[in-house]
Amino acid sequence: MTPSLASPPPTGDRMRPRRIRGGRATVLAAVLSLALAAPIAAAQDAPATTPAPHGAPDADRAHQYEVTGPATPAERTALTATGASVDEVHARAVVITADRTQAARVRHLGYALRQLPDPPAPARTSGRIKDFPPGYTGYHTYEEMTKEIDALVAKYPQILSKQVIGKSQEGRDILALKLSKNVSKDENEPEVLFTAHQHAREHLTVEMALYLLNEFTSKYGSDDRITKMLDSREIWIIPDLNPDGGVYDIATGKFQSWRKNRQPNAGTKEVGTDLNRNWDFKWGCCGGSSDDPGDETYRGPSAASAPEVQVVSTFVRSRIVGGKQQIKAAIDFHTYSELVLWPFGFTNDQTGPGMTQDDHDTFAAIGKKMAAGNGYTPEQSSQLYITDGAIDDWLWGDQKVFAYTFELFPSSNGAGGFYPKDSVIPKETARNKDPVLQLLETADCPYRAIGKEQQYCKNKH
Incomplete structure (x- = not known):
């Protein structure tokens, strides 16, 4: 998962948690003390680079649990100190992903846990491996994604390049x-970045990335909004930040619920860094990630230590031309919970170093309007719990890009969680066409959203 995830309480009305501005350090200190006292499970017997085969013992494999009791941002942040990831939030309950050790730490805090059903593992109809199981074959493997992209580039070479x-x-x-209209030229146009698949199981x-590529190419010249944006913007799409994790998650035909990348961790049998806790802004600062390589939210040994984060960071910095970052806005796509989130995740404060009140108000105004377009819930990511080292915090804090996180369909584990059937793909990707176009349309001057275009953008016109 990603910075913060939410789903509606049983009443059908999504309850927005009360903001907590004090007491976090005390709570975290208590949790860490208890967590260290919890028994440590045995290391996995399976090789670090291969999923456990069908029928193999996997007692320490991560599962999803419903945790009854946590109701405030501070309590949910405290839960993450156990090493579990928070996947969805209800009024007085959350769903977490945790292995046996992390689940024991949560129980040690006094919470009741109920294990939820594991992801589906349908019987295979063929001997194929490294593919999605029946009911999910509409999803693209890494190889299928690459072939589709190559076909689009060949078909639309004037407006799409790789x-x-x-x-x-x-x-x-x-x-x-x-x-872009003149895709081979680096023009003086606002740039917008869309990234996907930091977390393997998402x-x-x-x-979503492939939908945008297909929609923008096939509708150029016939859809007025799309045509105008390609004529006046440079759009970047990075469709798969974590290809290794994605391949691993489906390699046996049984979903592995894998979150991290596949980077070995020196001195341990544990594998993987949580890419969305590894970005070089407020990395490891605030109790919003883990320093344990076995944890779901392991932030890595140092900021930007994951090769995938290094690659994308370098790319973003390469878009600084004449001392100015050309990328003006961004969306990082995750699943699940149907949220539109904006920075900061590392603090509850709306303002602070690098974030003025006008900046915050602009984020909120654009975020709320985009959420009105797709029916998601809009909020600052720390309203649910603290995260540090996340991409949207880095994009704003380091590069001053108006960056958002979209948590896509579904709203809850019961509606498919990380693994909704492939039948939902057309509807749930198209659902975000309008919000994406909104962000593109405002990228030339985001402050227009709060009526301050003349103050901030007068030199651009």
Whole structure:
């Protein structure tokens, strides 16, 4: 998952948690003390680079649990100190992903846990491996994604180009696709970045990226909004930040509920860094990530230590031209919970170093309008719990990009969680066409959203 996840309480009305501005340090200190006292489970027997085969013992594999009791941001932040990830939030309950050790730490805090059903593992109808199981074959594997992208580039070479901007831990290409009327030229136009699939099990995000590529190419010249944006913007799409993790998650035909990348952790059998806790802004600052390589939210040994984060960071910095960052706005796609989130995640404060009240108000105004377009819930990410080292915090805090996180369909584990059936792909990706176009349309002057275009953007017109 990603900075913060929410779903409606049983009444059907999404309850927005009360903001907590004090007492966090005391809570975290208590949790860490208890967590250290909790028994530590045995290390996994399976090799670090291969999923446990069907029928193999996997007592320490992560599962989803419903946790009854946590109701405030401070309590939910305290839960993350156990090493679990928070996947969705209700009025007085949350859903977490945790292995046996982390679940024991949560119980040690006095909470009741109820294990939820594991992701589906349908019987295979063929001997194929490294593919999605029946009911999910509409999702693209990494190879299928690459072939579709290559076909689009060949079909629309005037408006779509492909760059390999680096390699993943296991040597797979990380791609950046550019969409623009004069795609071969670097024009003085506002740039907007869309990224997907930081977390391995969030496969719907790759489909979101592919939807945008198909929609923007096939509708150019016939859809007025799309045509205008490609004529006046440079659009970048990075469709798969974590290809290794995605391949691993489906390699056996049984979803592994894998979150992190596949980077070995020296001195341990544990594998993987949570890419969305590894960005080089407020990395590890505020109790919003873990320093334990076995945890779901392990932030890595140092900021930007994950090769995939290094690749995308370098790419973003390469868009600084004449001392100015050309990327003006961004969306990082995740699943699940149907949220539109904005910085900061590392603090409850609306303002602070690098964030003025006008900045915050602009984030909120644009975020709320986009949420009105897709029916999601809009909020500052720390309203649910604290995170540090997240991409949207880095994009704003380091590069001054108006960056958002979208948590896509569904709203809850019961509606499919991380693994909704492929039948939802067309509807749930198209649902975000209007919000994406809104962000593109405002990218030339985001402050227009709060009526301060003349103050902040007068030199651009």
